[in-house]
Amino acid sequence: MNQKITILDAGMGKALKMQGVEIPETIWSANALLVAPEKVQSIHEENILAGATMITTNTYGVIRSDLKKAGIENQFKTLNLQAAGLARAAIKATGKVVKIAGSLPPLNGSFRPDRVRSVEEIEPLYLEQAEILAPHVDVFLCETMSHIDEAIAAARAARSTGKPVIVSFTLHEQNPGKLRSGQPLEDAINGLGEVDLEGLCANCTLPERIFDAMPILAKSDLKYIGGYANAFTHVPDDWLLDGEKITDGPLQLRDDLSPEIYSKFVGQWINQGATLVGGCCGTLPSHIAAIATSLRSR
Numbered sequence: 001m002n003q004k005i006t007i008l009d010a011g012m013g014k015a016l017k018m019q020g021v022e023i024p025e026t027i028w029s030a031n032a033l034l035v036a037p038e039k040v041q042s043i044h045e046e047n048i049l050a051g052a053t054m055i056t057t058n059t060y061g062v063i064r065s066d067l068k069k070a071g072i073e074n075q076f077k078t079l080n081l082q083a084a085g086l087a088r089a090a091i092k093a094t095g096k097v098v099k100i101a102g103s104l105p106p107l108n109g110s111f112r113p114d115r116v117r118s119v120e121e122i123e124p125l126y127l128e129q130a131e132i133l134a135p136h137v138d139v140f141l142c143e144t145m146s147h148i149d150e151a152i153a154a155a156r157a158a159r160s161t162g163k164p165v166i167v168s169f170t171l172h173e174q175n176p177g178k179l180r181s182g183q184p185l186e187d188a189i190n191g192l193g194e195v196d197l198e199g200l201c202a203n204c205t206l207p208e209r210i211f212d213a214m215p216i217l218a219k220s221d222l223k224y225i226g227g228y229a230n231a232f233t234h235v236p237d238d239w240l241l242d243g244e245k246i247t248d249g250p251l252q253l254r255d256d257l258s259p260e261i262y263s264k265f266v267g268q269w270i271n272q273g274a275t276l277v278g279g280c281c282g283t284l285p286s287h288i289a290a291i292a293t294s295l296r297s298r
Contacts, residue, residue: 005270005295008101008228008278009047009055010288014253016043018284023250025242026069029061033079034072037086044090046285048098051292052278055090055098056141057133058083060105064125069242077132084136101166102137104129104154106144110204111170111235113147113181122150126157134161143168144204146180148191155195164198166224166276169213171205173234176212180205185216199224204280206230207257207265211272218273226274229265231257231282253282259290266291270298 012032017023021036032040040058047055059080067073084102091098107122108115116122130140140163142154151167158165169188172178177185189200200217201224202210210227217225233252238245266277279287 004275006054006099006224006226006276007052007288007291007295008226008276009044009052010050010279010283010285011230011281012040012043012056012058012060014282015046015284016040019043024070025250027061027066027072028241029058030067030070030072030079033058033062033082033086037082040083041086041090041093043285044087045094047288048090048094048096050285050289051295052288053098054101054139054276054278055087056101056103056143057087057137059103059129059133060143063105063107063129065107080129080132081136084133088136099138100136101139101141102130102133102158102163104140104142104158106146106150109240110144111146111180112238112240113150113179116147116150116181119149119153119156123153123157126154127160130158130161134163137163139164139166139198141166141168143201144170145188146170148179148181148183148188151188152191152195155192155197159195159197165195166199166201167192167197168201168203168226168228171202171209171213173206173209176209177216185213189216189220197222199226199276201226201228201276203228204230207262211265211268214269214272214274224276226276226278227266227269228278228280229262229283230280231262257282259284259287262287263290263294267294267298
């Protein structure tokens with residue numbers, strides 16, 4: 001296998017659902033920690049055995065605002081620590097050499113740049129989560145960042161812990177090379193110039209848009225340049241997981257992203273300069289296995 005390529009894990013949500021774990025629309029990731037922590041660890045192990053060399057803590061959505069909706073905000077620290085512990089336990093169980101990426105997610109709804117608050121307001125919130133996770137992770141992954149301010153706040157907070165930081169943007173589905181906010185990817189990267197980053201990625205967007213963005217990301221010449229796409233057909237502009245509109249709630253998955261087809265997209269990104277690749281929402285360990293298999297034949 002190409003040792004220069006880091007393989008990130010797949011998404012957690014679909015795998016949990018396939019194992020019979022309830023995915024509520026408020027605290028989907030936190031609920032798994034509460035009712036089926038052994039399943040979370042098992043999915044981590046599946047990803048590692050499939051070929052992942054970096055796994056992500058199940059902390060996407062384990063944030064104060066979401067926990068508050070469910071009346072369990074007082075478990076914020078405990079659940080973040082538990083998520084990190086399950087990732088570490090999975091590595092120990094498999095006996096593999098794998099890094100842990102601490103996930104720092106959007107704080108007021110995924111894919112909603114219009115709901116991103118000021119850097120001054122959200123940086124302390126990111127810092128609280130980052131300081132809890134820092135002793136237990138190898139790197140931070142500020143992921144699904146839809147707005148420049150969101151990325152700056154998360155990256156600053158994560159970097160202040162002394163750990164390496166990767167920032168990953170979610171991209172506009174119709175306008176190549178732009179964040180979901182409409183801001184140019186180049187501007188977002190330049191806006192992060194003050195932060196000593198370890199990597200830049202694009203995630204939770206169409207694989208086709210990651211292909212468009214990869215040459216822009218690769219100009220940065222950082223250790224980790226990458227992408228991990230979702231398998232959604234489309235994310236409405238005003239979407240909310242726990243919203244009441246007809247377009248809210250669980251998103252429809254594409255039927256044309258089998259592990260083999262997905263791995264072909266990944267191969268294109270690697271040809272463009274990607275050094276970190278994996279899968280996001282709607283992907284499974286089987287997608288990671290296909291990536292690992294394709295890398296062995298390169």
